[in-house]
Amino acid sequence: MWLTLASAALAGAWFTWLLVRRTDGLADPTYDQAFFQQVAWSLDHGRGFSSSFTPGSFLGLHLEPLLLLPAALELAWPDPRLLDLLEAAALAALAPAAYLFVRALTASAWTAAAIAAPLPFWPVVQEAARAGFHPESLSSPLALLAGWAGLSGRIAAMWPLAALALLGKEDQGYAVATVGLAVAAFGPRPARRQALALAVLAALWGLLAVTVVMPWLRAGATVDTDSYYRWLAHASPSSWLSALARPEGWLVAAGMVACGGGLGLLRPGWLALALPPLVADLLSAHDPQFHLHLQYGLPLLVPTLVASAAGARALPEANRSASGVLAVTALLPLLLGFTVGRLPPALGASGVEFDRPQAAGVLQRALGAIPLDAAVSADDGTAVFVAGRPQLALLPGGGAAAYVVVDRQAYLHGYVDVAGRRGRLDGLPASGRTLIADSGRFEIWGPVGG
Numbered sequence: 001m002w003l004t005l006a007s008a009a010l011a012g013a014w015f016t017w018l019l020v021r022r023t024d025g026l027a028d029p030t031y032d033q034a035f036f037q038q039v040a041w042s043l044d045h046g047r048g049f050s051s052s053f054t055p056g057s058f059l060g061l062h063l064e065p066l067l068l069l070p071a072a073l074e075l076a077w078p079d080p081r082l083l084d085l086l087e088a089a090a091l092a093a094l095a096p097a098a099y100l101f102v103r104a105l106t107a108s109a110w111t112a113a114a115i116a117a118p119l120p121f122w123p124v125v126q127e128a129a130r131a132g133f134h135p136e137s138l139s140s141p142l143a144l145l146a147g148w149a150g151l152s153g154r155i156a157a158m159w160p161l162a163a164l165a166l167l168g169k170e171d172q173g174y175a176v177a178t179v180g181l182a183v184a185a186f187g188p189r190p191a192r193r194q195a196l197a198l199a200v201l202a203a204l205w206g207l208l209a210v211t212v213v214m215p216w217l218r219a220g221a222t223v224d225t226d227s228y229y230r231w232l233a234h235a236s237p238s239s240w241l242s243a244l245a246r247p248e249g250w251l252v253a254a255g256m257v258a259c260g261g262g263l264g265l266l267r268p269g270w271l272a273l274a275l276p277p278l279v280a281d282l283l284s285a286h287d288p289q290f291h292l293h294l295q296y297g298l299p300l301l302v303p304t305l306v307a308s309a310a311g312a313r314a315l316p317e318a319n320r321s322a323s324g325v326l327a328v329t330a331l332l333p334l335l336l337g338f339t340v341g342r343l344p345p346a347l348g349a350s351g352v353e354f355d356r357p358q359a360a361g362v363l364q365r366a367l368g369a370i371p372l373d374a375a376v377s378a379d380d381g382t383a384v385f386v387a388g389r390p391q392l393a394l395l396p397g398g399g400a401a402a403y404v405v406v407d408r409q410a411y412l413h414g415y416v417d418v419a420g421r422r423g424r425l426d427g428l429p430a431s432g433r434t435l436i437a438d439s440g441r442f443e444i445w446g447p448v449g450g
Contacts, residue, residue, distance in 0.1 A: 001109070004099040004117045011120030012092030015129050018343060018354050019084035025356030026363065026381035027411035028080070030394045033132040034383035036067065037080045041388040043071035044078070052392045054224070060217030061225060063209045064135040066167040080384040083133035090137040091129055094119050094301075097141035097148070101179070102309040104151035105186050111312045114329040115260060115305070121337035122259045123346075124252065124297035130342060131294035139168025139175065143302050147179030150195050151187045158183070158191070162198055166205055170214065171277070173206020175302040178273050182306045186313065228284045240283070243290070249282045252292035255336055256300055260308030261329030267314055271307035274300045353411060360385065362439055363407075369437040369444045370403045378405040380416050382442075396424035400448035404428065408441050 022028055035051060039058050042050045049058040049067070059065070074082055095116050103112035119125065128137055142165035149158040162176045180199030184192045232240070253274065257264050264271040277299035281289050289296040315325070337346060344351040363385055370376060375391035377398025382405050386392055393402060396417055406425060412418060428445055429435075437444035 001096070001099060001113070003113050004095050007117040008092045008095040008120065011095065012088050014343075015088035015091055015120075016085060019088055019129065019132065020081055021358070022354050022356075023081050023084055023384065024358040024360040025353070025411070026359055026385075026407060026409075027353035027356055028381055028384045029132060029413050029415075030378075030380050030383040031413075031415055032134065033080070033083060034387045034392065034394075036070070036133055036135075037083060037384050037387040038389075038392055039067055040071040040074050040083075041078070042390075043068065044075055047390070052390075055221040056219055057217045060214050060219070060221070061223045062135075063170040063214055064168060066135045066138055066164070066169075069138070070133070078388065080387065087129065087133040087137055090141060091125055092120055093141040094125065094144070097144040098305055100148040101144040101151070101305070102312070104148050105182065105309045106313045108312070108317075110326055111329070114326040115263075115308055115312065118259070118330055118333040118337070119305075121341070122256065122333050123337055123341045124256055124259075124292070124301060126337065126341040126343040126346065127293055128295050128298055134169075134295045134298075135167075136169040136172060136295065136298055139165040139172040140298060140301055142168070143172065143175040143179050144305070146176065146198075147182055147306075150179070150183030150191050150198075153188045153191055155191055155194055158194070158198065162202065166202060170206055170209040171280075171299050173202045173204075173209065174277060174299065176202035177206070178303050178306055181273075182270075182310070186310070225286075228286045228289065231285050232283060244279065244282050246282050246290055248291045249278060252297055253278050253300060253304075255340065256297070256304045257307075259333035259336055260304055260311075261325070261332060263309075263311030263315075263329065264304060264307030266311035267307055270310040271304070274303040274307065277303070356411065357409075359409075359441060363442055366437050366439045366442040366444055367405070370405075374447075375399065375402040376405060377402040379407040379410040379421075380413055381411045382407050396420035403447060404433065404443075404445040406443040406445070408443070 028034065035053050039049060039051050042048060051058045054061045070083060070086055098119050099112045099116035102115050103109055106112060142161050146158050146161035146165060149161055165176050166172050177199040180195045180202055183195035184199060187195055257271065281292055281296055284290050288294045339346070340348050342348050342350070344354055363382055367385065373390065375398070376386045376389055377393045377395055378386045379395050383392060383394060386405060391402065394416070398404065432448040433445040434450065435443060436446045
């Protein structure tokens with residue numbers, strides 16, 4: 001356990017350093033870091049789950065009541081870097097949560113450490129860190145802890161832990177159902193019936209969330225995620241097969257199995273539980289999702305870990321603790337994390353967004369020129385510091401009444417309309433706006449006619 005805790009502490013420090021540097025370097029993605037920051041601010045200011053980026057309740061886009069946690073914490077420290085700390089802590093917590101789960105399932109401390117200690121360094125976990133804060137990152141360790149509680153006979157703890165995990169996102173019903181099935185199969189006899197009930201209820205929660213609750217909250221409004229699967233209604237069988245055969249997603253999934261030491265292959269029935277979330281990712285028209293980039297690999301994480309633990313349990317007890325098995329299980333994910341991971345210092349990393357001049361303080365002083373209740377149109381990277389306002393748009397969006405925040409050294413992610421932004425900036429002097437602040441890097445323009 002001490003080895004696993006040391007790994008978690010190292011990973012937590014690594015994630016924190018990188019994510020806070022990215023925030024201070026104004027390279028945070030508006031989607032989704034500023035998105036979640038604005039929802040947390042809205043909750044703290046009595047506006048409910050509201051956001052400028054989606055019509056109606058945010059819960060109609062994603063059912064994530066667990067956002068109440070950062071909102072509560074931001075009452076004490078209203079700073080967007082709090083989201084970085086939460087994300088780093090959640091991903092680091094995967095290691096001890098996985099250790100407890102695997103040890104309870106295999107009865108082997110060394111096997112549990114070999115699987116769990118490298119977990120925060122898996123490429124898929126590095127991708128989740130690159131994505132910035134997402135509530136489902138909080139759910140994954142909670143789901144594993146719910147499984148540990150059931151496997152160790154702590155039924156009274158299993159239910160609240162599972163309930164908290166379900167609040168992270170609508171798709172967490174699948175993760176909780178998976179650990180429920182694991183407890184039903186491998187847990188103590190008194191826990192099995194309740195674990196099976198948990199699996200059924202969690203699956204129903206996820207199904208009702210997607211088919212009833214979220215559509216009701218949207219009330220017919222169109223949201224960004226509608227386009228992800230709309231193409232399926234008119235797609236030919238060959239188009240379906242082509243999407244399902246996308247090699248990028250399968251390679252990521254195979255890498256996750258390898259990160260589990262390949263142990264999941266010993267229990268293919270359990271490993272098959274990773275297929276439904278993989279299929280959901282592959283069928284999406286959203287580019288990062290079918291590549292399993294950013295946070296989109298997380299839905300496969302819990303099923304893969306369950307399969308790895310079940311595979312380890314299937315080994316004879318002598319082999320389960322054999323030095324060769326433990327070495328492969330522990331070292332292979334570290335090798336993959338260093339060679340194909342995308343966080344510095346991994347070989348596949350691009351460190352530009354984590355190695356920029358730290359300018360958050362200068363920006364915050366410049367933002368003092370904007371009234372707190374004003375609508376704002378902001379450059380990518382600056383938006384997370386502007387998100388504590390009722391109306392926020394990403395340049396080139398925003399109306400005539402919005403103040404405009406321009407970063408002359410803006411870090412622009414791939415979703416930004418670069419040509420549209422350039423045209424908007426070129427037209428600012430002739431638009432009837434007044435330049436009310438200029439720090440040398442940041443420009444603040446007032447509303448039209450203001």
